[in-house]
Amino acid sequence: MWVALAVTAWTVSLVLSYGNTAVSLPDIENEDFIKDCVRSHNKFRSEVNPRASDMLYMTWDPVLARVAKTWARNCQFAHNTQLHSSFKLHPNFSSLGENIWAGSLPQFSASSAITAWHNEIEYYEFRTQKCTWVCGHYTQVVWAASYKVGCAVQFCPSIHGTNIHDGAFFICNYGPGQYRGQPYTEGSSCSACPKDDQCLDNLCSDKEYPSVALIMTTNKLSTQDLLNFWKTKKTCEVSTVSCRVVIFTPLPQHFFSQLSEPVISLPVPPPFISFTAVLLGELRRMQPLRNEPLLRVSAY
Template sequence: KFIEDCVRAHNVFRSKVNPQASNMFRMSWDAALAKTAKAWAKKCKFKHNIYLKMPGKVHPTFTPVGENIWTGTATIFSVDEALNDWFNEVSNYDFYTNRCTGMCGHYTQVVWAESYKVGCAVHFCNTVENFPGLFRAAHFVCDYGPAGNYPRKPYKTGRPCSGC
Protein backbone atom coordinates (compact mmCIF):
# COMPACT_ATOMS: atom_id res chain seq x y z
CA LYS A 1 0.00 0.00 0.00
CA PHE A 2 2.80 2.45 0.90
CA ILE A 3 4.60 1.84 -2.41
CA GLU A 4 1.34 2.16 -4.37
CA ASP A 5 0.51 5.39 -2.53
CA CYS A 6 3.92 6.91 -3.28
CA VAL A 7 3.82 6.09 -7.00
CA ARG A 8 0.16 7.04 -7.42
CA ALA A 9 0.53 10.37 -5.59
CA HIS A 10 3.57 11.34 -7.66
CA ASN A 11 1.84 10.48 -10.94
CA VAL A 12 -1.40 12.24 -9.95
CA PHE A 13 0.42 15.45 -9.03
CA ARG A 14 2.63 15.25 -12.14
CA SER A 15 -0.52 15.04 -14.29
CA LYS A 16 -1.89 18.24 -12.71
CA VAL A 17 0.81 20.63 -13.90
CA ASN A 18 -0.34 23.88 -15.46
CA PRO A 19 0.59 24.56 -18.22
CA GLN A 20 0.37 20.92 -19.33
CA ALA A 21 3.54 18.94 -19.95
CA SER A 22 4.40 17.37 -23.30
CA ASN A 23 7.31 15.27 -22.01
CA MET A 24 6.28 14.07 -18.53
CA PHE A 25 7.30 10.46 -17.90
CA ARG A 26 5.16 8.18 -15.74
CA MET A 27 6.98 7.40 -12.51
CA SER A 28 7.56 3.89 -11.22
CA TRP A 29 9.06 2.46 -8.04
CA ASP A 30 12.78 1.80 -7.67
CA ALA A 31 13.82 -0.51 -4.84
CA ALA A 32 17.40 0.79 -4.74
CA LEU A 33 16.19 4.39 -4.36
CA ALA A 34 13.78 3.25 -1.62
CA LYS A 35 16.63 1.51 0.22
CA THR A 36 18.70 4.71 0.08
CA ALA A 37 15.70 6.78 1.26
CA LYS A 38 15.11 4.36 4.17
CA ALA A 39 18.75 4.39 5.28
CA TRP A 40 18.79 8.19 5.25
CA ALA A 41 15.37 8.59 6.93
CA LYS A 42 16.54 6.37 9.81
CA LYS A 43 19.25 8.91 10.64
CA CYS A 44 16.51 11.38 11.69
CA LYS A 45 18.39 14.39 10.30
CA PHE A 46 16.59 17.30 8.65
CA LYS A 47 19.15 17.68 5.86
CA HIS A 48 19.88 16.06 2.53
CA ASN A 49 21.82 12.86 2.09
CA ILE A 50 25.47 13.84 1.71
CA TYR A 51 26.14 11.05 -0.80
CA LEU A 52 23.60 11.98 -3.51
CA LYS A 53 26.23 13.28 -5.94
CA MET A 54 28.78 10.47 -5.44
CA PRO A 55 28.84 7.98 -8.35
CA GLY A 56 27.67 4.50 -7.32
CA LYS A 57 27.23 5.44 -3.66
CA VAL A 58 23.42 5.66 -3.44
CA HIS A 59 22.30 4.08 -6.74
CA PRO A 60 23.98 1.84 -9.34
CA THR A 61 22.94 3.95 -12.35
CA PHE A 62 21.64 7.35 -11.25
CA THR A 63 24.17 10.05 -10.35
CA PRO A 64 23.23 12.45 -8.98
CA VAL A 65 20.06 11.33 -7.21
CA GLY A 66 17.33 13.88 -6.40
CA GLU A 67 15.77 14.04 -2.95
CA ASN A 68 12.77 15.54 -1.16
CA ILE A 69 12.28 15.46 2.60
CA TRP A 70 9.07 16.08 4.56
CA THR A 71 9.21 16.18 8.33
CA GLY A 72 6.22 16.75 10.58
CA THR A 73 4.10 15.43 13.38
CA ALA A 74 3.60 11.68 13.05
CA THR A 75 -0.15 11.95 13.67
CA ILE A 76 -0.72 14.13 10.59
CA PHE A 77 1.61 12.24 8.24
CA SER A 78 0.35 10.61 5.08
CA VAL A 79 1.98 10.21 1.68
CA ASP A 80 -0.74 12.43 0.18
CA GLU A 81 -0.19 15.12 2.84
CA ALA A 82 3.55 15.25 2.12
CA LEU A 83 3.11 15.29 -1.66
CA ASN A 84 0.44 17.94 -1.33
CA ASP A 85 2.82 20.15 0.66
CA TRP A 86 5.55 19.69 -1.94
CA PHE A 87 3.19 20.31 -4.87
CA ASN A 88 1.71 23.41 -3.22
CA GLU A 89 5.10 25.10 -3.58
CA VAL A 90 3.84 25.73 -7.14
CA SER A 91 2.41 28.97 -5.69
CA ASN A 92 6.03 30.16 -5.25
CA TYR A 93 7.05 29.18 -8.79
CA ASP A 94 6.57 31.00 -12.10
CA PHE A 95 6.86 28.52 -14.96
CA TYR A 96 7.22 31.18 -17.65
CA THR A 97 10.16 32.94 -16.01
CA ASN A 98 11.43 29.76 -14.27
CA ARG A 99 11.75 31.85 -11.11
CA CYS A 100 11.02 30.96 -7.53
CA THR A 101 9.95 33.24 -4.68
CA GLY A 102 10.51 31.35 -1.47
CA MET A 103 10.75 27.58 -1.57
CA CYS A 104 9.85 25.62 -4.70
CA GLY A 105 12.54 22.95 -5.14
CA HIS A 106 10.35 20.14 -3.79
CA TYR A 107 7.67 21.05 -6.35
CA THR A 108 10.10 21.21 -9.27
CA GLN A 109 11.60 17.82 -8.34
CA VAL A 110 8.14 16.20 -8.11
CA VAL A 111 7.25 17.51 -11.60
CA TRP A 112 10.70 17.10 -13.19
CA ALA A 113 9.70 15.42 -16.46
CA GLU A 114 12.73 13.17 -16.93
CA SER A 115 12.74 11.83 -13.38
CA TYR A 116 10.96 8.51 -13.92
CA LYS A 117 12.00 6.47 -10.87
CA VAL A 118 11.11 7.12 -7.25
CA GLY A 119 11.79 5.37 -3.97
CA CYS A 120 10.45 6.62 -0.65
CA ALA A 121 10.55 5.70 3.01
CA VAL A 122 9.14 7.02 6.25
CA HIS A 123 10.80 6.65 9.63
CA PHE A 124 9.24 7.66 12.91
CA CYS A 125 11.74 9.61 15.01
CA ASN A 126 11.43 10.78 18.61
CA THR A 127 13.39 13.89 17.64
CA VAL A 128 14.86 15.14 14.37
CA GLU A 129 18.28 16.79 14.21
CA ASN A 130 18.06 20.38 12.85
CA PHE A 131 14.31 20.48 13.61
CA PRO A 132 14.01 21.78 17.19
CA GLY A 133 10.74 21.52 19.07
CA LEU A 134 9.39 18.59 17.07
CA PHE A 135 8.82 15.33 18.93
CA ARG A 136 7.38 12.02 17.68
CA ALA A 137 7.96 12.97 14.08
CA ALA A 138 7.33 11.34 10.74
CA HIS A 139 10.47 11.75 8.63
CA PHE A 140 9.55 11.04 4.99
CA VAL A 141 12.23 10.88 2.29
CA CYS A 142 11.79 10.37 -1.46
CA ASP A 143 14.74 9.84 -3.77
CA TYR A 144 14.49 10.39 -7.53
CA GLY A 145 16.30 9.15 -10.60
CA PRO A 146 17.55 10.76 -12.59
CA ALA A 147 17.77 13.87 -10.42
CA GLY A 148 15.94 17.03 -11.40
CA ASN A 149 16.40 20.68 -10.49
CA TYR A 150 18.95 21.69 -13.08
CA PRO A 151 18.92 25.39 -14.05
CA ARG A 152 16.13 25.04 -16.61
CA LYS A 153 12.37 24.48 -16.64
CA PRO A 154 11.17 21.19 -15.14
CA TYR A 155 9.20 20.16 -18.24
CA LYS A 156 8.22 21.22 -21.76
CA THR A 157 4.73 22.50 -22.45
CA GLY A 158 2.30 20.96 -24.92
CA ARG A 159 -0.30 18.25 -25.34
CA PRO A 160 0.31 15.53 -22.73
CA CYS A 161 2.84 12.96 -23.95
CA SER A 162 3.17 14.57 -27.38
CA GLY A 163 6.88 14.90 -26.62
CA CYS A 164 7.42 11.45 -25.09
Protein backbone atom coordinates in the same frame (compact mmCIF):
# COMPACT_ATOMS: atom_id res chain seq x y z
CA MET B 1 4.99 5.97 24.82
CA TRP B 2 5.58 2.37 23.89
CA VAL B 3 6.99 0.93 20.70
CA ALA B 4 6.26 -2.50 19.21
CA LEU B 5 7.31 -4.15 15.99
CA ALA B 6 4.35 -5.64 14.15
CA VAL B 7 5.26 -8.33 11.59
CA THR B 8 2.95 -9.83 8.98
CA ALA B 9 3.64 -12.11 6.02
CA TRP B 10 3.85 -9.15 3.67
CA THR B 11 5.09 -6.14 5.56
CA VAL B 12 6.75 -4.85 8.67
CA SER B 13 5.28 -1.73 10.28
CA LEU B 14 6.28 0.33 13.27
CA VAL B 15 3.24 0.68 15.55
CA LEU B 16 3.35 3.39 18.18
CA SER B 17 1.05 4.73 20.86
CA TYR B 18 0.87 8.51 20.41
CA GLY B 19 -1.21 9.86 23.28
CA ASN B 20 -4.40 7.85 22.96
CA THR B 21 -3.96 7.28 19.22
CA ALA B 22 -2.28 4.28 17.62
CA VAL B 23 -0.13 5.30 14.66
CA SER B 24 1.33 2.84 12.17
CA LEU B 25 4.29 3.83 10.03
CA PRO B 26 4.60 1.66 6.92
CA ASP B 27 7.72 -0.16 5.84
CA ILE B 28 9.18 0.33 2.36
CA GLU B 29 7.66 -2.99 1.25
CA ASN B 30 4.13 -2.04 2.29
CA GLU B 31 2.06 -2.25 -0.90
CA ASP B 32 -0.43 0.45 0.11
CA PHE B 33 2.42 2.80 1.01
CA ILE B 34 4.12 2.18 -2.34
CA LYS B 35 0.88 2.75 -4.26
CA ASP B 36 0.19 5.95 -2.31
CA CYS B 37 3.64 7.35 -3.08
CA VAL B 38 3.50 6.51 -6.78
CA ARG B 39 -0.13 7.52 -7.26
CA SER B 40 0.35 10.90 -5.56
CA HIS B 41 3.38 11.76 -7.68
CA ASN B 42 1.76 10.73 -10.95
CA LYS B 43 -1.45 12.61 -10.12
CA PHE B 44 0.42 15.89 -9.79
CA ARG B 45 2.64 15.13 -12.78
CA SER B 46 -0.40 14.47 -14.98
CA GLU B 47 -2.12 17.70 -13.93
CA VAL B 48 0.67 20.24 -14.56
CA ASN B 49 -0.32 23.60 -16.03
CA PRO B 50 0.84 24.45 -18.62
CA ARG B 51 0.73 20.91 -20.01
CA ALA B 52 3.89 18.84 -20.37
CA SER B 53 4.88 17.21 -23.65
CA ASP B 54 7.54 14.95 -22.11
CA MET B 55 6.41 14.05 -18.58
CA LEU B 56 7.39 10.46 -17.78
CA TYR B 57 5.18 8.11 -15.79
CA MET B 58 6.84 7.46 -12.44
CA THR B 59 7.26 3.95 -11.01
CA TRP B 60 8.63 2.53 -7.77
CA ASP B 61 12.29 1.66 -7.32
CA PRO B 62 13.19 -0.48 -4.27
CA VAL B 63 16.83 0.61 -4.36
CA LEU B 64 15.80 4.26 -4.05
CA ALA B 65 13.47 3.29 -1.20
CA ARG B 66 16.36 1.66 0.66
CA VAL B 67 18.48 4.77 0.10
CA ALA B 68 15.67 6.87 1.60
CA LYS B 69 15.24 4.51 4.56
CA THR B 70 18.94 4.42 5.35
CA TRP B 71 19.20 8.21 5.41
CA ALA B 72 15.92 8.67 7.30
CA ARG B 73 17.28 6.60 10.18
CA ASN B 74 19.67 9.48 10.93
CA CYS B 75 16.66 11.56 12.00
CA GLN B 76 18.40 14.68 10.72
CA PHE B 77 16.36 17.19 8.71
CA ALA B 78 18.97 17.58 6.00
CA HIS B 79 19.65 16.12 2.57
CA ASN B 80 21.73 13.01 1.95
CA THR B 81 25.32 14.15 1.45
CA GLN B 82 25.97 11.49 -1.23
CA LEU B 83 23.20 12.48 -3.68
CA HIS B 84 25.62 13.79 -6.30
CA SER B 85 28.45 11.30 -5.75
CA SER B 86 28.70 9.53 -9.09
CA PHE B 87 26.78 6.20 -8.90
CA LYS B 88 27.47 6.08 -5.15
CA LEU B 89 23.88 5.37 -4.12
CA HIS B 90 22.38 3.67 -7.18
CA PRO B 91 23.92 1.57 -9.98
CA ASN B 92 21.81 3.23 -12.67
CA PHE B 93 21.90 6.91 -11.74
CA SER B 94 24.96 9.11 -11.41
CA SER B 95 23.03 11.47 -9.12
CA LEU B 96 19.70 11.40 -7.33
CA GLY B 97 17.00 13.87 -6.37
CA GLU B 98 15.54 14.05 -2.89
CA ASN B 99 12.56 15.60 -1.08
CA ILE B 100 12.23 15.56 2.72
CA TRP B 101 9.30 16.19 5.08
CA ALA B 102 8.97 16.12 8.87
CA GLY B 103 5.90 16.34 11.08
CA SER B 104 3.98 14.79 13.94
CA LEU B 105 2.88 11.18 13.68
CA PRO B 106 -0.87 11.92 13.34
CA GLN B 107 -0.08 14.40 10.55
CA PHE B 108 1.74 11.89 8.40
CA SER B 109 0.56 10.20 5.26
CA ALA B 110 2.57 9.85 2.08
CA SER B 111 -0.07 11.69 0.06
CA SER B 112 -0.25 14.64 2.48
CA ALA B 113 3.54 15.03 2.53
CA ILE B 114 3.77 14.90 -1.27
CA THR B 115 0.88 17.38 -1.48
CA ALA B 116 2.83 19.74 0.80
CA TRP B 117 5.76 19.57 -1.62
CA HIS B 118 3.46 20.20 -4.56
CA ASN B 119 1.87 23.19 -2.82
CA GLU B 120 5.09 25.11 -3.40
CA ILE B 121 3.69 25.68 -6.90
CA GLU B 122 2.20 28.94 -5.60
CA TYR B 123 5.74 30.35 -5.33
CA TYR B 124 6.89 29.19 -8.77
CA GLU B 125 6.38 30.79 -12.19
CA PHE B 126 6.91 28.18 -14.90
CA ARG B 127 7.73 30.35 -17.90
CA THR B 128 10.17 32.67 -16.09
CA GLN B 129 11.42 29.97 -13.67
CA LYS B 130 11.10 32.59 -10.94
CA CYS B 131 10.73 31.32 -7.37
CA THR B 132 9.61 33.73 -4.64
CA TRP B 133 10.20 31.40 -1.69
CA VAL B 134 10.87 27.62 -1.65
CA CYS B 135 10.12 25.72 -4.87
CA GLY B 136 12.63 22.87 -5.14
CA HIS B 137 10.33 20.21 -3.70
CA TYR B 138 7.63 21.12 -6.23
CA THR B 139 9.97 21.14 -9.22
CA GLN B 140 11.31 17.71 -8.22
CA VAL B 141 7.80 16.25 -7.99
CA VAL B 142 7.09 17.42 -11.57
CA TRP B 143 10.57 16.97 -13.03
CA ALA B 144 9.77 15.33 -16.36
CA ALA B 145 12.86 13.11 -16.63
CA SER B 146 12.52 11.62 -13.13
CA TYR B 147 10.84 8.29 -13.80
CA LYS B 148 11.81 6.34 -10.67
CA VAL B 149 10.88 7.07 -7.06
CA GLY B 150 11.51 5.34 -3.75
CA CYS B 151 10.28 6.64 -0.40
CA ALA B 152 10.56 5.78 3.29
CA VAL B 153 9.25 7.08 6.60
CA GLN B 154 11.05 6.80 9.93
CA PHE B 155 9.88 7.33 13.51
CA CYS B 156 12.26 9.73 15.25
CA PRO B 157 12.27 10.54 18.98
CA SER B 158 13.84 13.83 17.91
CA ILE B 159 14.31 15.20 14.39
CA HIS B 160 17.53 17.20 14.45
CA GLY B 161 17.19 20.59 12.80
CA THR B 162 13.55 20.92 13.88
CA ASN B 163 11.65 21.22 17.15
CA ILE B 164 9.71 18.03 16.39
CA HIS B 165 9.78 15.21 18.93
CA ASP B 166 8.29 11.73 18.52
CA GLY B 167 7.69 12.58 14.88
CA ALA B 168 7.73 11.14 11.36
CA PHE B 169 10.59 11.83 8.96
CA PHE B 170 9.58 11.13 5.33
CA ILE B 171 11.99 11.03 2.39
CA CYS B 172 11.56 10.37 -1.33
CA ASN B 173 14.52 9.83 -3.64
CA TYR B 174 14.29 10.23 -7.42
CA GLY B 175 16.16 8.91 -10.42
CA PRO B 176 17.44 10.75 -12.24
CA GLY B 177 17.35 13.84 -10.04
CA GLN B 178 16.51 17.37 -11.09
CA TYR B 179 18.98 20.08 -12.05
CA ARG B 180 18.71 23.76 -13.03
CA GLY B 181 16.18 24.72 -15.67
CA GLN B 182 12.52 24.19 -16.41
CA PRO B 183 11.13 20.97 -14.93
CA TYR B 184 9.42 19.92 -18.16
CA THR B 185 8.79 20.99 -21.75
CA GLU B 186 5.54 22.79 -22.40
CA GLY B 187 3.35 21.28 -25.11
CA SER B 188 0.51 18.89 -25.87
CA SER B 189 0.46 15.97 -23.44
CA CYS B 190 2.68 13.08 -24.56
CA SER B 191 3.66 14.82 -27.81
CA ALA B 192 7.37 14.37 -27.03
CA CYS B 193 7.32 10.91 -25.44
CA PRO B 194 10.15 8.44 -26.13
CA LYS B 195 9.47 6.10 -29.03
CA ASP B 196 7.02 3.26 -28.28
CA ASP B 197 5.80 4.82 -25.02
CA GLN B 198 2.05 4.94 -24.43
CA CYS B 199 0.16 7.99 -23.20
CA LEU B 200 -1.37 7.19 -19.81
CA ASP B 201 -3.16 10.02 -17.96
CA ASN B 202 -1.10 12.61 -19.86
CA LEU B 203 2.15 10.79 -18.98
CA CYS B 204 4.65 8.90 -21.13
CA SER B 205 4.37 5.34 -19.86
CA ASP B 206 6.32 2.15 -20.42
CA LYS B 207 5.53 -0.26 -17.61
CA GLU B 208 8.07 -2.83 -18.81
CA TYR B 209 10.84 -0.45 -17.85
CA PRO B 210 13.31 -2.16 -15.48
CA SER B 211 13.97 -0.85 -11.97
CA VAL B 212 17.60 -1.94 -11.93
CA ALA B 213 19.34 -3.23 -15.04
CA LEU B 214 21.90 -5.68 -13.70
CA ILE B 215 23.80 -8.28 -15.71
CA MET B 216 22.75 -11.90 -15.11
CA THR B 217 24.15 -15.09 -16.59
CA THR B 218 24.96 -18.67 -15.61
CA ASN B 219 27.52 -19.15 -18.37
CA LYS B 220 30.49 -17.21 -19.68
CA LEU B 221 29.80 -15.27 -22.85
CA SER B 222 32.48 -15.34 -25.47
CA THR B 223 33.59 -12.31 -27.45
CA GLN B 224 31.87 -13.83 -30.47
CA ASP B 225 28.60 -14.02 -28.50
CA LEU B 226 28.86 -10.30 -27.86
CA LEU B 227 29.72 -9.45 -31.44
CA ASN B 228 26.84 -11.56 -32.73
CA PHE B 229 24.24 -9.71 -30.67
CA TRP B 230 23.43 -7.37 -33.59
CA LYS B 231 22.20 -10.37 -35.59
CA THR B 232 20.51 -12.28 -32.78
CA LYS B 233 16.76 -11.93 -32.30
CA LYS B 234 16.33 -14.47 -29.53
CA THR B 235 15.94 -13.26 -25.96
CA CYS B 236 15.05 -14.54 -22.51
CA GLU B 237 13.37 -13.18 -19.40
CA VAL B 238 15.81 -11.14 -17.36
CA SER B 239 14.24 -12.43 -14.15
CA THR B 240 15.54 -15.94 -14.84
CA VAL B 241 19.10 -17.21 -14.62
CA SER B 242 18.63 -20.30 -16.75
CA CYS B 243 19.91 -18.58 -19.86
CA ARG B 244 22.86 -16.48 -20.94
CA VAL B 245 22.11 -12.79 -20.93
CA VAL B 246 23.55 -9.64 -22.45
CA ILE B 247 22.15 -6.37 -21.09
CA PHE B 248 22.97 -2.82 -22.14
CA THR B 249 23.53 -0.69 -19.06
CA PRO B 250 25.50 2.39 -17.97
CA LEU B 251 26.86 0.78 -14.82
CA PRO B 252 29.94 2.59 -13.48
CA GLN B 253 33.47 1.37 -14.04
CA HIS B 254 33.92 -0.06 -10.54
CA PHE B 255 31.13 -2.56 -11.30
CA PHE B 256 33.00 -3.82 -14.35
CA SER B 257 36.27 -4.19 -12.43
CA GLN B 258 34.64 -7.09 -10.58
CA LEU B 259 34.03 -9.06 -13.78
CA SER B 260 36.30 -11.96 -14.63
CA GLU B 261 36.30 -11.25 -18.39
CA PRO B 262 37.12 -7.98 -20.16
CA VAL B 263 34.34 -5.55 -20.98
CA ILE B 264 33.55 -5.25 -24.68
CA SER B 265 32.58 -1.71 -25.73
CA LEU B 266 30.47 -1.45 -28.87
CA PRO B 267 28.98 1.60 -30.62
CA VAL B 268 25.33 2.34 -29.84
CA PRO B 269 23.58 4.77 -32.18
CA PRO B 270 21.84 7.90 -30.83
CA PRO B 271 19.42 9.05 -29.47
CA PHE B 272 19.86 6.41 -26.75
CA ILE B 273 16.12 6.24 -26.24
CA SER B 274 15.04 2.78 -27.34
CA PHE B 275 16.71 -0.50 -28.17
CA THR B 276 16.13 -4.23 -28.12
CA ALA B 277 18.45 -6.01 -25.74
CA VAL B 278 19.80 -9.23 -27.18
CA LEU B 279 19.48 -12.21 -24.89
CA LEU B 280 19.68 -15.92 -25.67
CA GLY B 281 16.28 -17.53 -25.29
CA GLU B 282 12.70 -16.36 -25.74
CA LEU B 283 11.97 -13.09 -27.60
CA ARG B 284 11.44 -10.15 -25.27
CA ARG B 285 11.65 -6.38 -25.80
CA MET B 286 13.71 -4.49 -23.25
CA GLN B 287 14.08 -0.80 -22.47
CA PRO B 288 17.17 1.34 -21.85
CA LEU B 289 17.81 3.70 -18.99
CA ARG B 290 15.96 6.88 -19.85
CA ASN B 291 18.14 9.92 -20.38
CA GLU B 292 21.26 8.01 -19.34
CA PRO B 293 23.95 7.33 -21.98
CA LEU B 294 24.31 3.70 -23.00
CA LEU B 295 28.01 3.41 -22.30
CA ARG B 296 28.89 -0.20 -22.96
CA VAL B 297 27.72 -3.73 -23.56
CA SER B 298 29.09 -6.21 -21.08
CA ALA B 299 28.71 -9.73 -19.76
CA TYR B 300 30.21 -12.04 -17.19
